[in-house]
Amino acid sequence: MAERTDILIGIDAGTSVVKAVAFDLDGRQLAEASVLNRYDTGADGAATQSLSQTWADCAAALRKLGESVEGLAVRTAGVAVTGQGDGTWLVGADDVPAGDAWIWLDARAAPAVRRLNAAPSERARFEATGTGLNTCQQGVQLAHMDATCPELLDRAEVALHCKDWLYLKLTGVRATDPSESSFTFGDFRTRAYDDTVIDALGLEHRRHLLPQIVDGSQVTHPLSDAAAAETGLTAGTPVSLGYVDMVMTALGAGVHTGDPGAACSTVGSTGVHMRAVGQDDVLLNDAGTGYVIALPVPGLVTQVQTNMAATLNIDWLLRVGGDLLAEFGVETSHSDLVRRIDGWMAQSRPGALLYHPYISDAGERGPFVEADARADFIGLSSAHRYPDLVRAVVEGLGMAARDCYAAMGEMPGEVRLTGGAARSRALRGVISAATGARVRVSSREEAGAAGAAMMAAVAIGAYDSMEDCIAAWVTPLLGEAEAPEPQLIDTYDSLYPAFRTAREALVPVWGELARHRGSGATTDPETHAGEESTGRTLEATDASRRSAT
Structure with missing residues (x-):
């Protein structure tokens, strides 16, 4: 049997899918296993996920990986875990969940955002x-729980994030990483908790809920006997706590390769736009929006702006088309419609319509924060057809990306694209022209899991530094640069001011619509404290659906 020295496992626990991916020490992907995850929603804006089920799904993914890789347990040199960011995963006595997690899609804390922002x-x-x-x-x-349902916090002993919960189940150690701890409760310069931040959130009396901070590129903990029994791996295997999934995906896709002016956009269900900068070069915008998230490289952080919804907008429009076809007895799959996007783009005129891609029920968070924000088409006439709507939605994603990069300073010279949408040449062309940057696509299949595995690679000493690991795992997988089309650049340069002006002018309209709906973001959940979610369970029926576009 081979010695346990030649495989690293990266776990990426997303909102809908938990993946376990095996890599060799040179970064080549060997195998992948995934298990569908699920979350519940409620009419009050709740979006919750079971901690116990998420761990069961993670363990199942690891067992499934073991079925496809011979001798996986004894060959594994290290395991690393990342997962969906933000959210609140409360754990009580004996490491038992204190309730379901409030995930990043949960909108109930909107009143707290308004109160704290003021x-x-x-x-x-x-x-x-x-x-x-x-x-x-x-x-x-x-802060919202403390004001509306303090009993949840009273029965908790620690507040974790998704990956932290899985790390606890893997190792028995309660911890979080420098990225989520510093952008939530700390200072990105020190990568430590900060009293000013905790006091500003009104949580000084809840500080005991904050776990220790562990850097998974430097420290590992052994896989516990209990976790070994559930996952099929070997007890004692080093486990690394990765940084938040946004950073791990960007790391695996090329956000930091030493090239000046490079940036990274992940265009999946959400849109994540980031650039790597020195911590002393961070631009803090006047609007007070975005994220600064530490990279597992000393002194280096990412500036980040995130769209709440990216390809979810395309999914919505394709679903509308599919539903209409179904009314006439024509059955189509989501993948069938996805394959038509580039053709529809070719049948439509660039810049003919405006679309604001704020389709999420939670509104928007980048580059502005507005829980009431909603999607819209502007400029429709009787001459427009379905292909024009498709182009407008895709161009809306390009405009949103430009909006995000503008909030972080100058446009990048190059954007490394990842996420399912990167497979669409038409969408790549739109993002390239909207930002004026050339684009490159990484051939890395599972960038998030790879980024996490890179943490373990450095932690166990397979590489002397993260830069050495990047040189082997990331740079060779970057494709050829694709230059933007000059005529499209001119079109989108002309279109962007209208996009920006319209979204600023629509803020009061969104507020009026929210009041008309009588629920959602503007309903103060403090009047519903203690209510249980009556939402339906959302279950992914196609593992690739959210990333296919």
Whole structure:
């Protein structure tokens, strides 16, 4: 039997799918196993996930991986885990869940966002964390829980994030990493908790809920006997706590390769736009939005702006088309419609319509925070057809990416694209022209799991530094640069001011619509404290659906 020296496992626990991926020490992907995850939603804006089920799904994915890799347990040199960011995963006595997790999609904390944003201490909190407040974040969610359902916090002993919970189940250690701890409760310069931030959130009396901070590129803990029994791996295997999934995906896709002017956009269900900068070069915008998230490289952070919804907008429009076809007895699959996107783009005129891609029920968080924000088409006429709507939605994603990069300074010279949408040449062309940057696509299949595995690779000494690991795992997989089309650049340069003006002017309209709906973001959940979610369970029926576009 081979010695346990030649495989690293990266775990990436997403909102809908938990993946376990095996890599060799040179970064080649050997095998992947996934298990569908699920979450519940409620009419009050709740979005919750079972801690116990998420761990069961993770363990199942690891067992499934073991079925496809001979001798996986004894060959594994290290395991690393990352997962969906933000959210609140409360754990009580004996490491038993204190309730279901409030995930990043949960919108119930909107009143807390408004209250905290209006406080005199908000700017000092923002300047420490580099991160604007939104309903996704654990700090805001804890503040809201403390005001509306303190009994949840009273029975908890520690507040974790998704990956932290899985790390606890893998190792028995309660911990979080420098990325989520500093952008939520700390200072990105020190990568430690900060009293100014905790006080600004009104959580000084809940500080005992914050776990120790562990850097998984330097420290590992052994896989526990209990976890070994559930996963099929070997007890004692080193386990690394990865950084938040946004950073792990960007690391695996090329956000930091030493090339000046490079940035990284992940265009999947959400849109994540980031650039790697020195911690002394961070631009903190006047609006107080975005994230500053540490990289597992000393002195280096990512500036981040995130769209709440990216390809979810395309999914919605394709679903509308599919539903209409079904009314006439024509059955189509999501993948069938996805394959038509580039053709529809070719049948339509660039810049003919405006679309704001705020389709999420939780509104928008980047580059502005507005829980009431909603999607819209502007400029429709009787001459427009379905292909025009498809192009407008895709161009809306390009405009949103430009909006996000503009909030972080100058446009990047090159954008490394990852996520399912990167497979669409038409969408790549739109993002390239909207930002004026050339684009490159990494051939890395599972960038998030790879980024996590890179943490373990450095932690166990397979590489002397993260830069050495990047040179082997990331740079060789970057494709050829694709230059933007000059005529499209001119079109989108002309279109962007209208996109920006319209979304700023629509803020009061969104508020009126929210009041008309009589629920959702503007309903103060403090009047519903203690209500249980009556939402339906959302279950992914196609593992590739959310990333296919």
